[in-house]
Amino acid sequence: MNPHLAEVQRLLVPESPNLSSPSVEFIPQLYYAIHQLKKDPNSSTASLETATSSIRHRLKQCKAHLAQNNECRELLSSTPAEWDVKLAQRQKDLDAKRELCRQLALQVERL
Incomplete structure (x- = not known):
């Protein structure tokens, strides 16, 4: 909270x-x-x-x-509808950051 x-x-x-x-x-x-x-x-x-x-x-x-x-x-x-949009956007941002971290980890392993 x-x-x-x-x-x-x-x-x-x-x-x-x-x-x-x-x-x-x-x-x-x-x-x-x-x-x-x-x-x-x-x-x-x-x-x-x-x-x-x-x-x-x-x-x-x-x-x-x-x-x-x-x-x-x-x-x-914020309204509940606005929060749904914000939460969806934050989830997309987190997913993109996870993917970037995964790619960086692969690059580090290759080196």
């Missing part, structure tokens, strides 16, 4: 202290906060603010990390 994208994943889904499962993800966290708000609108406002502030903070960290890394932005800006 790309180390820059791994950092984004770490920021978005940090490990929980017990290391057996990731911490609460955004969507369930928001649903629970909204459920609490529906249940008791007067006392749950702080809960919703706390849940969303944690999410906002993690998203800001990711945005800052992405802003500093051109490679990461390029990776995330």
